[in-house]
Amino acid sequence: MKNYIFFGFFLTLFACQFTENKENEELAKGDESIDTSLAIELGEALFFDSMLSLDSSISCSSCHLPEFAFADTARVSKGVHDQFGFRNTPSIFNLKGKPFFFMEGGVENLHRATLGPMLTEEEMSLQAPQLLERIASNEHLHQNFIRAYGEGYEYRDVVDALVQYQLSLKSLDAEWDRYTVSGGDGEWERGRALFNSDSLNCSTCHPAPLFRDDKFHDLGLAHGEPLDYGRGRLTFDSTDYYKFPSPSLRNVALTAPYMHDGSIETLKEVIELYQAGGGPRKPNDLSTTFQLNDQDTQALLRFLESLTGDAAKSAHHRAQSNG
Numbered sequence: 001m002k003n004y005i006f007f008g009f010f011l012t013l014f015a016c017q018f019t020e021n022k023e024n025e026e027l028a029k030g031d032e033s034i035d036t037s038l039a040i041e042l043g044e045a046l047f048f049d050s051m052l053s054l055d056s057s058i059s060c061s062s063c064h065l066p067e068f069a070f071a072d073t074a075r076v077s078k079g080v081h082d083q084f085g086f087r088n089t090p091s092i093f094n095l096k097g098k099p100f101f102f103m104e105g106g107v108e109n110l111h112r113a114t115l116g117p118m119l120t121e122e123e124m125s126l127q128a129p130q131l132l133e134r135i136a137s138n139e140h141l142h143q144n145f146i147r148a149y150g151e152g153y154e155y156r157d158v159v160d161a162l163v164q165y166q167l168s169l170k171s172l173d174a175e176w177d178r179y180t181v182s183g184g185d186g187e188w189e190r191g192r193a194l195f196n197s198d199s200l201n202c203s204t205c206h207p208a209p210l211f212r213d214d215k216f217h218d219l220g221l222a223h224g225e226p227l228d229y230g231r232g233r234l235t236f237d238s239t240d241y242y243k244f245p246s247p248s249l250r251n252v253a254l255t256a257p258y259m260h261d262g263s264i265e266t267l268k269e270v271i272e273l274y275q276a277g278g279g280p281r282k283p284n285d286l287s288t289t290f291q292l293n294d295q296d297t298q299a300l301l302r303f304l305e306s307l308t309g310d311a312a313k314s315a316h317h318r319a320q321s322n323g
């Protein structure tokens with residue numbers, strides 16, 4: 001009898017796994033059959049359109065600002081009905097191949113990660129049928145969806161267009177990409193050596209070329225109220241409490257404020273945090289403390305700034321000069 005119960009349990013597990021995979025396949029379907037360039041164009045139009053939110057007040061780009069490498073300058077962003085979220089908005093460059101999304105790492109598929117903000121109450125809060133109605137009533141958008149996905153296009157195609165656009169957002173055109181090939185000047189080389197050194201240890205958790213390791217670490221930051229348990233929110237495992245994924249440092253000079261809660265304003269202060277061996281809550285996963293003189297700090301900052309992509313920098317300057 002016991003065996004049957006066990007077997008039943010595994011069967012259910014397997015069945016769940018199976019439906020999950022099927023659903024993922026369903027969601028990911030269309031990748032090959034559609035005209036990707038048209039899908040990207042559609043996705044871009046949707047990304048900047050506030051029709052995606054319940055009260056038509058915000059778009060994806062309200063929080064993922066293109067002039068700040070698709071991150072936000074606010075500590076935490078505001079969703080519909082002026083509700084604040086509890087985390088800092090990350091950049092969405094270079095998501096292709098990322099193994100998980102969101103800071104607890106619970107979503108492994110970009111289609112699902114895109115559905116998240118579309119549906120959640122604090123973000124856009126608009127349900128599928130309403131969005132399809134809005135698209136259908138916009139003749140230009142409606143015709144383009146038909147061209148890209150066919151007459152009977154569905155909600156998952158809308159999600160897919162947004163995914164195709166996000167996958168097209170690459171940023172690998174920084175000074176760093178050129179200097180690593182041809183060599184940089186003395187200050188930059190000094191910054192690079194510090195970044196890769198055993199004493200600072202930055203490159204262990206922020207390895208090139210994306211400068212993120214897709215693992216979870218505790219920097220001793222999470223404290224106070226409301227407490228963010230990071231990965232622990234997903235696993236309920238106390239060894240995962242307060243752990244966050246190391247964010248990519250590509251374009252980091254444009255994405256202040258920093259950390260999951262946006263609690264650090266400048267890169268200089270981030271460096272100070274590491275010098276002190278992390279935040280106030282001890283112990284944490286940082287194994288080193290170190291001292292840097294002004295020149296070394298400057299060199300490390302210079303290295304971090306060299307990770308800003310040319311296109312991201314131009315988008316930033318264009319927006320600044322337009323006021």
Ligand code: HEC
Binds near residue numbers: 059060078098123
């Ligand atoms: C109200 C602000 C806000 C809006 C609107 C918003 N986002 Fe986000 N986005 C965030 C925040 C905050 C996070 C980090 C959440 C977390 O990790 O818990 C995030 C995370 C993401 C991620 C995961 C990135 C990663 O590397 O883990 C993706 C993908 C994303 N958003 C895409 C979108 C898309 C597409 C839209 C529009 C449909 C959108 N977002 C709208 C604030 C927003």
Ligand code: HEC
Binds near residue numbers: 204206245249259
């Ligand atoms: C043990 C792994 C680890 C080491 C070592 C490490 N980092 Fe980090 N880094 C992280 C994690 C995790 C975060 C995100 C923490 C959070 O969101 O609360 C982070 C965040 C950052 C940020 C903020 C990025 C953003 O977009 O918010 C910067 C800048 C940074 N690290 C630079 C460095 C530098 C420079 C060094 C070396 C002095 C370094 N890191 C060493 C894991 C590490």
